[in-house]
Amino acid sequence: MTDTVAIRVASLHLHPVKSCAAVDVREALLTETGFDLDRQWMVVDEHGEFLSQRELPRLALVRPQLRAADVILRAPGMLALHLALDAVDQPLDVKVWKDRLPAWDMGALAAQWFSDFLGRPVRLARFDPEQRRLSNKKWTGEIDALNAFSDGYPILVCSSGALEALNERLAAKGRAAVTMARFRPNLVIDGDDEALREHLEDHVGELRFATADGPVVLRLVKPCSRCPIPDVDPATGVPDGEAGIAPGATVSDVLASYRADARLEGAITFGMNAVIVEGFERVLRVGDAGEATLSF
DSSP: OOSEEEEEEEEEEEOSBTTSOOEEESEEEEETTEETTTTOEEEEOTTSBBOOTTTOGGGGGOEEEEOSSEEEEEOTTOOOEEEETTOOOEEEEEEETTEEEEEEEOOHHHHHHHHHHHTSOOEEEEEOTTOOEEOOHHHHTTOOOEESSSSSSSEEEEEHHHHHHHHHHHHHTTOOOOOGGGGOOSEEEEESOGGGOTTGGGGEEEEEEEETTEEEEEEEEEEEEOOSGGGBOTTTOOBGGGTTOOTTOSHHHHHHTTOEEGGGTTEEEEEEEEEEEEOTTOEEETTOEEEEEEOO
C-alpha cells in the first residue's frame, strides 16, 4: 500500500451558530480558530452554559445565510433575525464543556428570538476573538490549536466513503439514506484508494492541499466521538427515536455495530478532528486536489 493517497475537497461546511444548521460553501478561509465564521455564535442557558441539539433538537431548524455584513437566521414560524458581523451588546461569561471563558452577549432581540423558538429562556453569545481557547494538548502535541465555540478542535474532517458505508448498513435495516449534515463536518474529502473507501480519515496523518493561495496542511489528531446528535433529522429536527425508527435501526444503533473505536476506549466515532499546520489566511475551495499521508 502506498504512503499517500490522492484526495480532493468534496464539500465545505460552516456552522455559524453552534448546533444550528450548516451553510454549504464553495470556499472557506482558514483562520486561527478554523474556518472563518464557523461556530462564532452559541446559544446558552441562564448560567451561560452552551445548549445544543442534544437537549434542543429544534436548533437543527435554525438556518443561517451569510452576507457581507451580517448573518441572517431563519426558522419555521419566525421572522428573520439579522446578526451584524461587527456588533455585540455586552460582556457575558459562557461555558463550553469544561472551558469557562468571557464572550459577548448579542442583546435582547436575539435572546427573545431564540427563546420564542426554543420555548425556554436562552441567550445568544458571540465568541470573543481576544480569547485563546486551546484544544487538548494530549492530542495536538506541539501545536497550540485555537478554537471558537467548537466542541474542542478547529476543523472536523469526514470522508464521502464513510457516509456511503453507513448508508449501505442503514439500507440493510430498511432505512433511507441519511446526509452528511447529521455529522456536522467542516471538510468532506474524497479519496482514490478503493481499499480505504470506508473511513479514509481513520488512516490519515496529514492532509495537504495545493490551493490557489498556497499550501494548506491539516493534521488529523483525534477521532470524533459521537453523541446522539447524528440521530436528529436535520430536515425536521426530530430524533430517530421519536420519528418511529425501530430500535436497532437508528443512526446511533447502526454506528454502534461497527464503529467502536479502540483509540477512545470503545467510544463510537465518525470523522476526525484536525488542526491547522499551515495555511492561515488561505482559502480552501471545493475541488482542490491534494494528498493524504497515511498514518499506518
